[in-house]
Amino acid sequence: MTEPSSIVRRLLREIMFLFKSPAAFRILQKIRADKLTYLEMPALIDLYEAVAVAESQQIPGVLVEAGTALGGSAIAMAAAKRAERPLWVFDAFEIIPPPSERDGSDAHQRYALIQSGKAVGLKGAPYYGYQTNLMEQVAQNFTRFGYPPSTHRIHLIKGYYSDALRLDQPVALAHLDCDWYDSVMTCLERIVPYLAVGGRLIIDDYMHWSGCRRAVDDYFNGRTEGFEFVMKSRLHILRR
Numbered sequence: 001m002t003e004p005s006s007i008v009r010r011l012l013r014e015i016m017f018l019f020k021s022p023a024a025f026r027i028l029q030k031i032r033a034d035k036l037t038y039l040e041m042p043a044l045i046d047l048y049e050a051v052a053v054a055e056s057q058q059i060p061g062v063l064v065e066a067g068t069a070l071g072g073s074a075i076a077m078a079a080a081k082r083a084e085r086p087l088w089v090f091d092a093f094e095i096i097p098p099p100s101e102r103d104g105s106d107a108h109q110r111y112a113l114i115q116s117g118k119a120v121g122l123k124g125a126p127y128y129g130y131q132t133n134l135m136e137q138v139a140q141n142f143t144r145f146g147y148p149p150s151t152h153r154i155h156l157i158k159g160y161y162s163d164a165l166r167l168d169q170p171v172a173l174a175h176l177d178c179d180w181y182d183s184v185m186t187c188l189e190r191i192v193p194y195l196a197v198g199g200r201l202i203i204d205d206y207m208h209w210s211g212c213r214r215a216v217d218d219y220f221n222g223r224t225e226g227f228e229f230v231m232k233s234r235l236h237i238l239r240r
C-alpha cells in the first residue's frame with residue numbers, strides 16, 4: 001500500500017510543478033489522459049524537468065529514448081527540448097523481445113502473458129505491442145501534440161537495440177525504459193561512452209524489473225567514478 005506521506009509528497013510535487021510550469025503540466029496531464037505512457041505524473045515531471053535542465057545548462061549532445069511504446073514519455077521529452085536539439089527514439093515498435101536467463105521470474109511471467117495474446121494495455125486499452133503500425137501511430141502522436149518529427153528533429157528508429165542502436169555523437173540525456181537485462185545492458189554499453197559531462201541517464205525500471213536493476217548494477221560495478229547516482233521518482237545517473 002502507498003504510504004500517506006508519499007501520497008502527500010507526490011501531490012505537493014505536482015502542485016509545485018503546476019504553479020511553476022502550468023502549460024507543461026497540461027501537456028503531461030494530456031499525455032496521461034490519452035493513455036500514452038506508463039509513467040506516473042511524478043516520473044513524467046522529473047523527466048520533463050531533467051530535459052529542461054539540460055537545455056538551461058546547455059549540456060551538449062542529443063537526447064535519446066530507448067523504450068517508447070506509444071510515445072508518451074518521448075513526447076514529454078519533446079515538450080521540454082528546443083526544436084533544434086535532436087531526439088533519437090529507439091524501439092522495436094512491435095512485440096518486445098524475450099527476456100533472457102539473466103532476468104528474473106517477474107520478466108518471464110510478463111513475457112508469457114504478452115506471448116499468450118492476453119496482455120492488456122493501459123486502463124483496458126489494447127496492448128500496444130500487438131499493433132501492426134505502432135511506429136506510424138507514435139509519429140502521429142508526436143504530431144497531434146504539436147511536435148511533428150520532421151520539423152522537430154525527432155528520429156524514430158525501429159529495430160532491436162543490438163542492431164539498431166548506434167550513436168556517434170555526444171548524448172545530453174538518455175531515458176532508458178526497456179525492461180529486460182539484455183536490452184538495458186546494450187543501451188548502457190552503447191550510450192554511456194557518449195554521455196556528455198553534465199549529461200544524465202534516467203533508468204525507468206531500476207525499481208520495477210529485476211533484470212534492469214541487475215544490468216545497471218553489473219554495468220557500473222567498479223566504474224562508478226565520475227558518476228553521481230540520485231534516486232528521484234526514477235534512478236538518475238549524472239556524469240560529472
Ligand SMILES: C[S@@+](CC[C@H](N)C(=O)[O-])C[C@H]1O[C@@H](n2cnc3c(N)ncnc32)[C@H](O)[C@@H]1O
Pocket residue numbers: 036037038039066067068069070071072073074090091092093094095096097159160161162177178179180182183
Ligand atoms: C515499458 S515500454 C516503454 C514505455 C514508454 N516509455 C512510456 O512512456 O510508457 C518498453 C519498450 O521497450 C521496447 N524494448 C525493450 N527491449 C527492446 C529491444 N531490445 N529493442 C527494441 N525495443 C525494445 C519495447 O518494445 C517497449 O516498447
